[in-house]
Amino acid sequence: MSPQPASYLTLLLLFAGAVLFALGPLLLARLWAWKFAPAKPGKDKNAIYECGLESKGDAWVQFRSEYYLYAILFLIFDVETVFLLPFAVSFTGLTAGAFVAMMIFLLLLVEGLVWAWKKGVLTWR
Amino acid sequence: MDEGLRSELSKQGIFTTTLEELYNWGRKNSLWPLGFGLACCAIEMIATSMARYDLARFGAEVFRPSPRQADLMIVAGTVTKKMAPQVVRLYNQMPEPKYVIAMGACAISGGPFKQGYNVLKGIDRFIPVDIHIPGCPPRPEALVHALMTLQERIDAQVLTGPGRPRHMVADQPADFPVPQFGEHDLVPSKNPDVWKAPATTVAG
Numbered sequence: 372m373s374p375q376p377a378s379y380l381t382l383l384l385l386f387a388g389a390v391l392f393a394l395g396p397l398l399l400a401r402l403w404a405w406k407f408a409p410a411k412p413g414k415d416k417n418a419i420y421e422c423g424l425e426s427k428g429d430a431w432v433q434f435r436s437e438y439y440l441y442a443i444l445f446l447i448f449d450v451e452t453v454f455l456l457p458f459a460v461s462f463t464g465l466t467a468g469a470f471v472a473m474m475i476f477l478l479l480l481v482e483g484l485v486w487a488w489k490k491g492v493l494t495w496r
Numbered sequence: 497m498d499e500g501l502r503s504e505l506s507k508q509g510i511f512t513t514t515l516e517e518l519y520n521w522g523r524k525n526s527l528w529p530l531g532f533g534l535a536c537c538a539i540e541m542i543a544t545s546m547a548r549y550d551l552a553r554f555g556a557e558v559f560r561p562s563p564r565q566a567d568l569m570i571v572a573g574t575v576t577k578k579m580a581p582q583v584v585r586l587y588n589q590m591p592e593p594k595y596v597i598a599m600g601a602c603a604i605s606g607g608p609f610k611q612g613y614n615v616l617k618g619i620d621r622f623i624p625v626d627i628h629i630p631g632c633p634p635r636p637e638a639l640v641h642a643l644m645t646l647q648e649r650i651d652a653q654v655l656t657g658p659g660r661p662r663h664m665v666a667d668q669p670a671d672f673p674v675p676q677f678g679e680h681d682l683v684p685s686k687n688p689d690v691w692k693a694p695a696t697t698v699a700g
Contacts, residue, residue, distance in 0.1 A: 408593075411592055413588060413669065413670030416588055423583065423586045424582060
């Protein structure tokens with residue numbers, strides 16, 4: 372049985388109603404603002420809000436790209452903790468294969484740590 | 497509309513209103529104050545907005561952190577000359593129509609610190625204040641009363657004609673002049689468009 376065209380007409384009407392419901396108040400508000408709340412720009416009013424003080428300097432501040440090393444170090448310990456805790460909890464019920472897999476995983480992470488250590492990231496400058 | 501006809505209609509169960517009244521009714525019941533405390537009066541202001549005094553009953557509990565979203569400035573506390581330019585600048589950044597409540601003795605006149613070299617003798621020297629609340633500090637009831645008085649004022653505002661608000665007058669500037677730090681005092685020390693020195697009488 373093919374759908375009746377009239378059933379789609381209902382949908383169309385509902386859609387038009389929905390659009391009007393959304394746009395109508397916005398249009399009314401804009402109309403009201405145009406008549407009774409005209410824009411009144413000024414030097415202070417258009418300025419950047421900064422707790423009453425005039426803003427100083429530029430918002431385009433540069434960060435040192437070397438911070439990525441700290442991010443990587445954080446990731447190493449973060450991921451390690453996330454996996455070590457469930458590993459420790461279910462340690463007694465693990466198969467030998469799972470244990471070896473976990474050790475390989477830890478080895479990979481420790482490898483990263485050793486790399487960072489040799490690079491001198493851990494010394495605070 | 498004629499008042500008599502209006503009351504006659506309301507007796508018949510027909511409610512009549514104007515767009516202006518509807519607009520003012522909405523505005524007076526949704527005043528958004530700027531979250532802005534300068535001294536000890538701010539503690540009373542905070543108490544007013546909390547559950548015991550419950551400013552939310554009047555629709556004015558939404559303290560905004562940005563002047564862009566606020567239409568009521570409650571100057572709560574001592575305005576030092578260091579702070580005055582910032583207060584005026586924040587007032588300038590609020591969208592029209594906007595109102596000011598000067599809360600406490602300090603905000604309206606300098607209060608107990610009036611003789612201090614660094615205290616502004618009333619914020620009404622720079623911005624137009626709608627409501628002054630005396631007291632040191634005023635109790636929360638006083639702030640609630642000030643808010644209710646302001647609501648009455650808003651309710652009586654007209655949108656057209658000679659008494660229309662500032663922002664509807666095209667040749668009125670948007671910004672009030674922000675004072676600068678001078679050698680001894682703020683420059684200018686007052687805004688003559690807003691504040692007139694009271695007349696003094698010489699004895700004898």
